[in-house]
Amino acid sequence: MLPKAFAFDVFGTVVDWRGGIARESAPFLAAIGxxxxxxxxxxxxxxxxxxxxxxxVREGRRDWVILDLLHREMLEETLRRSGIDPARLxxxxxxxxxRAWHRLAPWPDAVAGxxxxxxxxxxxxxxxxxxxxxxxxxxxxxxxxxxxxxxELARAYKPDPQAYLATAAALGLAPGQLCLVAAHHSxxxxxxxxxxxxxxxxxxxxxxxxxxxxxxxxxxxxxRADDFTGLADRLGCRADL
Amino acid sequence: MLPKAFAFDVFGTVVDWRGGIARESAPFLAAIGxxxxxxxxxxxxxxxxxxxxxxxVREGRRDWVILDLLHREMLEETLRRSGIDPARLxxxxxxxxxRAWHRLAPWPDAVAGxxxxxxxxxxxxxxxxxxxxxxxxxxxxxxxxxxxxxxELARAYKPDPQAYLATAAALGLAPGQLCLVAAHHSxxxxxxxxxxxxxxxxxxxxxxxxxxxxxxxxxxxxxRADDFTGLADRLGCRADL
Numbered sequence: 001m002l003p004k005a006f007a008f009d010v011f012g013t014v015v016d017w018r019g020g021i022a023r024e025s026a027p028f029l030a031a032i033g034x035x036x037x038x039x040x041x042x043x044x045x046x047x048x049x050x051x052x053x054x055x056x057v058r059e060g061r062r063d064w065v066i067l068d069l070l071h072r073e074m075l076e077e078t079l080r081r082s083g084i085d086p087a088r089l090x091x092x093x094x095x096x097x098x099r100a101w102h103r104l105a106p107w108p109d110a111v112a113g114x115x116x117x118x119x120x121x122x123x124x125x126x127x128x129x130x131x132x133x134x135x136x137x138x139x140x141x142x143x144x145x146x147x148x149x150x151x152e153l154a155r156a157y158k159p160d161p162q163a164y165l166a167t168a169a170a171l172g173l174a175p176g177q178l179c180l181v182a183a184h185h186s187x188x189x190x191x192x193x194x195x196x197x198x199x200x201x202x203x204x205x206x207x208x209x210x211x212x213x214x215x216x217x218x219x220x221x222x223x224r225a226d227d228f229t230g231l232a233d234r235l236g237c238r239a240d241l
Numbered sequence: 242m243l244p245k246a247f248a249f250d251v252f253g254t255v256v257d258w259r260g261g262i263a264r265e266s267a268p269f270l271a272a273i274g275x276x277x278x279x280x281x282x283x284x285x286x287x288x289x290x291x292x293x294x295x296x297x298v299r300e301g302r303r304d305w306v307i308l309d310l311l312h313r314e315m316l317e318e319t320l321r322r323s324g325i326d327p328a329r330l331x332x333x334x335x336x337x338x339x340r341a342w343h344r345l346a347p348w349p350d351a352v353a354g355x356x357x358x359x360x361x362x363x364x365x366x367x368x369x370x371x372x373x374x375x376x377x378x379x380x381x382x383x384x385x386x387x388x389x390x391x392x393e394l395a396r397a398y399k400p401d402p403q404a405y406l407a408t409a410a411a412l413g414l415a416p417g418q419l420c421l422v423a424a425h426h427s428x429x430x431x432x433x434x435x436x437x438x439x440x441x442x443x444x445x446x447x448x449x450x451x452x453x454x455x456x457x458x459x460x461x462x463x464x465r466a467d468d469f470t471g472l473a474d475r476l477g478c479r480a481d482l
Contacts, residue, residue, distance in 0.1 A: 068413065122376050131394075132413030135363050135387045146376045148388040152411065153372075170393065172309070172373030 002235070003197050004173050006117060007126035007149060009158075009182035010134065011104075012206045014114070015141060018043045019205075020104035028097045032089065037082060040208060045081065049074040054128065054157040064155045066130035072098045101129070102136035107203065111142050113228020116237040122146040126167045126180060128157050147171070159190030168196065181231065185217035192219075199223035199231060243476070244438050245414050247358060248367035248390060250399075250423035251375065253447045255355070256345040256382060259284045260446075265341035273330065278323060281449060286322070290315040295369065295398040305396045307371035313339045342370070343377035348444065352383050354469020357478040359385060367391040367408045367421060369398050388412070400431030409437065422472065426458035433460070440464035440472060 011017045022039030025046075029037050053070040056062040075098055076086040086094060117123055125134050128151040138145055147170070151157050154166035168178045175195030182188050183203035192198050200221040206212065225231035232239070252258045263280030266287075270278050294311040297303040316339055317327040327335060358364055366375050369392040379386055388411070392398050395407035409419045416436030423429050424444035433439050439462040447453065466472040473480070 122380060124376075130413075131388055131390070131411040135365075135412065139363060139387065144385060145388075146380065147372055147386075149372070153394065170372040171376065172371075 003121070003179035004177040005122040005124065005146075005171055006179050006181055006199070007124050007164075007167050007196075008114075009180065009184060009187050010125055010127035010129055010137070012203055013181060013183040013201060014110050014143065015104040015106050015137065016205070017047065017101070017104055018208065021046060021100055024100035024103060025097070028089075028093065031093075032084060034082065034084065042078070042082075046071075046074055046078045049077055058157050058160050066133075066152060067128050068098065068101075068130055068133055071101050099136075102133055103140050104137060106141040106143060107227065109227035109229045113230075113232050114143055116232035116239065117228065117235065118144060118146065120235070120237045122171065124149045124167065124171065126150045126158070126164065128163075158187060161190070161194045164191050164194040164196055168194075179222065181228075184212070184214055185219065186214040188221055189217050189219065192221075197222045199225070201228065201231060202226050244362070244420035245418040246363040246365065246387075246412055247420050247422055247440070248365050248405075248408050248437075249355075250421065250425060250428050251366055251368035251370055251378070252345075253444055254422060254424040254442060255351050255384065256347050256378065257446070258288065258342070258345055259449065261345035262287060262341055265344060266338070269330075269334065269338045272334075273325060275323065275325065283319070283323075287312075287315055287319045290318055299398050299401050307374075307393060308369050309339065309342075309371055309374055312342055340377075343374055344381050345378060347382040347384060348468065350468035350470045354471075354473050355384055357473035357480065358469065358476065359387065361476070361478045363387040363412065365390045365408065365412065367399075367405065369404075399428060402431070402435045405432050405435040405437055409435075420463065422469075425453070425455055426460065427455040429462055430458050430460065433462075438463045440466070442469065442472060443467050 008014055018040060021043035025042045026039045029035055053074050057064060079086045114123060123145055124147040125145055126149055127134060130152045131148050134148045149167040149170055151163055153170055154163045156162035165175060168175045171178065176197065179197035179199050180188060180191035181199045181201060183201050183206060188198040188200060198221040223231060223234055225234055249255055259281060262284035266283045267280045270276055294315050298305060320327045355364060364386055365388045366386055367390055368375060371393045372389050375389045390408040390411055392404055394411055395404045397403035406416060409416045412419065420438035420440050421429060421432035422440045422442060424442050424447060429439040429441060441462040464472060464475055466475055
């Protein structure tokens with residue numbers, strides 16, 4: 001059965017966070033005399049703090065805070081671990097560097113494929129990114145969403161079931177009427193456990209060609225495509241848009 | 242100073258609720274043998290229950306519920322007051338009639354004017370309508386928003402300050418960086434009291450040409466225009482889009 005709407009993971013599925021953070025971080029690293037740090041390695045180190053940062057909220061050890069704030073704290077910790085005192089950079093530079101997450105580029109097929117899907121189905125974000133981050137990112141990347149749903153609406157970080165269930169509820173849908181689109185088996189597995197439909201899109205360059213950390217969680221998802229254009233084809237969305 | 246983003250009231254400001262509810266209600270009234278009830282009078286009677294229904298939530302006499310549910314209850318009460326037992330209609334008809342609020346038409350300038358504004362500024366809803374209602378309405382009317390904010394995000398109905406403040410916060414903005422666009426002086430007055438900028442757009446046909454109930458609250462707003470095209474002109478948004 002076709003879903004009534006599609007909800008998209010964003011980081012890694014729609015936009016290339018690793019390439020974008022590497023590119024955006026290079027001038028900041030150069031400005032503090034640390035140009036020898038590889039941008040991609042810095043992006044990996046920054047992102048490595050993502051799950052632990054959210055775990056504190058998911059496990060109730062910390063009240064709800066938005067991802068922009070976690071990204072800032074994760075940046076400061078990443079700098080410290082590289083022997084850089086964040087205070088050296090000043091508030092403006094730290095805030096601007098954190099906003100690198102608002103300026104990521106979409107995968108080459110994302111804008112056109114999403115437009116084809118949106119012509120037939122409502123499309124929303126189901127990301128851990130907060131509303132301001134998703135609004136800025138979408139405008140930067142040229143993406144159009146029908147709504148920003150996910151973590152901030154739910155006040156819960158994926159894979160907390162509440163993130164998926166609150167998104168379906170906000171759209172007035174039963175979980176089985178909503179399909180998550182993601183490049184991550186772990187995300188899709190959590191969505192399926194909540195009753196959502198699932199569509200896997202392969203993003204082999206998310207980790208620069210290295211295997212994804214959740215490759216062992218691969219399952220037979222409801223749909224599978226190499227990119228958004230392929231997903232639009234499989235769902236019968238017109239190509240002449 | 243120009244705002245960083247615009248937030249729009251929707252019912253009456255972007256879409257013609259009265260004309261739409263009159264048009265959508267006519268076949269339902271005919272189907273129950275009450276074709277003699279005027280569609281516009283029925284729309285007015287349905288909408289007359291709007292403020293009392295939200296007041297119960299605003300005043301804490303009732304837990305948060307979405308506007309779709311209030312619209313349904315308001316419909317049933319409006320039918321009862323017309324001597325019609327809602328149970329006669331059955332669940333499917335009542336649900337479908339309630340969804341008339343998802344199928345309203347935009348004012349003639351709304352789609353083009355909003356597109357011009359959106360080319361330069363983020364544009365979001367700041368309506369009492371819930372997410373599903375706004376998503377369906379936008380897709381029906383051909384409107385594009387950067388995010389659905391307002392009551393459901395805030396879990397508070399305008400003019401509760403929380404509805405305005407939570408929308409600014411979700412966008413990462415101070416209240417003075419966000420501008421409410423509305424055809425209602427009462428809404429703009431509440432937004433101004435929260436520190437938002439204000440833009441009034443005249444919608445003389447909202448009540449079929451009769452004076453608006455809040456005409457006495459008129460003030461010197463930050464911007465004023467006859468329609469969205471005029472607002473886009475005043476804000477220097479390009480016309481060749």
